Amino acid sequence: MDAEIISVGTEIVLGQIVNANAAYLADKLTRLDLPATYQTTVDDDPQRLVKVIKGAMKRAKLIFVCGGLGPTADDVTMPTVAKALGVHLHTDQAHWKWVKDTFKQRQIKMEPENIRQAQYPAGGEPLANPVGLALGCWFEAAGRVIVVLPGPPAEFKAMVDHSLLPKLVTHFATGKQIVSRTLNFLGRPEAQLMEEIAAATKDDPQVVITSYVQPTAIQVRLTVRDLPTAEANQLIDRAQAEILAIEGPYFFGTGDDLTLAAVVVQLLKDRSWHVSGAESLTGGMFQSTICSVPGASNVFNGGFVTYAASAKEKLLGIPAALIEQNGVVSSATAAAMAEGSSRQMNAEVGIGFTGVAGPDDLEGQPAGTVWIGVAVKGQATVTKQLHLAPYIGRQAIRTLSVQYGLQMIYEALKK
Structure with missing residues (x-):
């Protein structure tokens, strides 16, 4: 029709x-x-x-x-x-x-x-x-x-x-049965992701697989038509297992409306933990993203926007010598920001964002250069450098930085 x-x-x-x-x-x-x-x-x-x-x-x-x-x-x-x-x-x-x-x-x-x-x-x-x-x-x-x-x-x-x-x-009951499931991924180029998924599921022709790029994730939908629900779900379960065997590190959950922020908030609630953040290039976007999730007040008491080096020193207690020696855009500064935010707010998880949103360079580093630090109770502080494409623009660089930061927290909480 x-x-x-x-x-x-x-x-x-x-x-x-x-x-x-x-x-x-x-x-x-x-x-x-x-x-x-x-x-x-x-x-x-x-x-x-x-x-x-x-x-x-x-x-x-x-x-x-x-x-x-x-x-x-x-x-x-x-x-x-x-x-x-x-x-x-x-x-x-x-x-x-x-x-x-x-x-x-x-x-x-x-x-x-x-x-x-x-x-x-x-x-x-x-x-x-x-x-x-x-x-x-x-x-x-x-x-x-x-x-x-x-x-x-x-x-x-x-x-x-x-x-x-x-x-x-x-x-309009058609009598046809359609069963679908949406998998959410971050950190893999769409073309590479779908090529690897196609290879992994080549023996599952009844499962139709499509992708949709969102600003903060890649959604992959698995669909089976005209089979009983139980049988369709078995096929989808098998395809999902084959996909996650390869793409597991980039997967963060199922559902059309799922967000990585919601997943992280739930994991924090499950532990009765709190998160805090210290942000430079993201300018409070991480904290705003956390607060957009219902129930965020259970896991978030506050954080910091420390755009200038002086603010990092005064609000987070980062030694001036550390910034002078390593630079603002560095692994050491990102780690110190994460640890400082965690310490100042007595939170089990702290995250720090520093980098170059663009369009101009900073400290000789091009736009899209980002350092993220994550400090988690009972774990060694880790940092990650991103090399995001400058042509995607300032706002997209900031948005993706927040998502990769959430992914780092997600991976730490799943350990």
């Missing part, structure tokens, strides 16, 4: 934002064996949107119209969908009351246009928005299903996961 995703927004057409919603939805549909064989992007012009919707209805049985559900003048999706379907807009009075109560509670002035967030095409079924104000809609007509979804990614993903997917599973 053909499905089509229509993404609405002038800012998408102009390239001002990346259309991550379409990729997210397409991935979810593929797992349900409902591939979006058509994907269309259109601006906020109602006439063009009507044409696109009517065109989609000629070639697809399942149509998604995404974006443009707010209260502003360019949020034209819901009335335009109603026009294309030949129906009027219906106001969900219970949701409208909730919207008004929400504005009152937040002491924000509400405009008359906010009623749009409680409207959907008459004859349709509202889709709940777990994290926003605007309703979505599920509409069935002439053997087709038209689904309207919001544009903000947080609202979009929440509605897809909690309101849409259960209905799709019930309505």
Whole structure:
């Protein structure tokens, strides 16, 4: 069965934002064996949107119209969908009351246009928005299903996961069984990783293996179709074991939404340990990343941003002579930063980041040169030098430095 995703927004057409919603939805549909064989992007012009919707209805049985559900003048999706379907807009009075109560509670002035967030095409079924104000809609007509979804990614993903997917599973049960598992890796070039995985799993043709590069990891998905769940999982277990026999040092867990920070926080919680950090080139990014994980307060009390050499000396107690002798960007300084942060915060794990984020050189070392030190209770302090590509840019160098630091902590905690 053909499905089509229509993404609405002038800012998408102009390239001002990346259309991550379409990729997210397409991935979810593929797992349900409902591939979006058509994907269309259109601006906020109602006439063009009507044409696109009517065109989609000629070639697809399942149509998604995404974006443009707010209260502003360019949020034209819901009335335009109603026009294309030949129906009027219906106001969900219970949701409208909730919207008004929400504005009152937040002491924000509400405009008359906010009623749009409680409207959907008459004859349709509202889709709940777990994290926003605007309703979505599920509409069935002439053997087709038209689904309207919001544009903000947080609202979009929440509605897809909690309101849409259960209905799709019930309505479009295909009888086919799809079992998949996502493995997460860091520290291996994608091409090399996938070449080695292909060699390791050459005797598992029923397992389809694909990769997806994230900013902080490489995700490898193992998929088996049309087999009983138990048998499919056995095949995936065998393929995973073959892969980890080779790629184990770069693996940090399974799951689509897994992050290395979450894994590290959990390992620290399991030990009732704390972590602290001293950061130079990363400027607090490591500590922010740890704090982004729910429950981080159980393992993190504080840390340091010591950008200047003088700050390293005053806040961490690093001797000036050590920095003068070895330089700021050095193994010795990274180790001293890790040990200093651990000592000052009485934490079982300390980490230090120092290096050159760029674009300029520092101490004769090029951008992308990074030293990371990790001090763990009961273990000798270790350091690692990274040679990241300068062309990836300052922010990517900082982000990858944090991920490699987390990987070092992960490896130490697994010992």
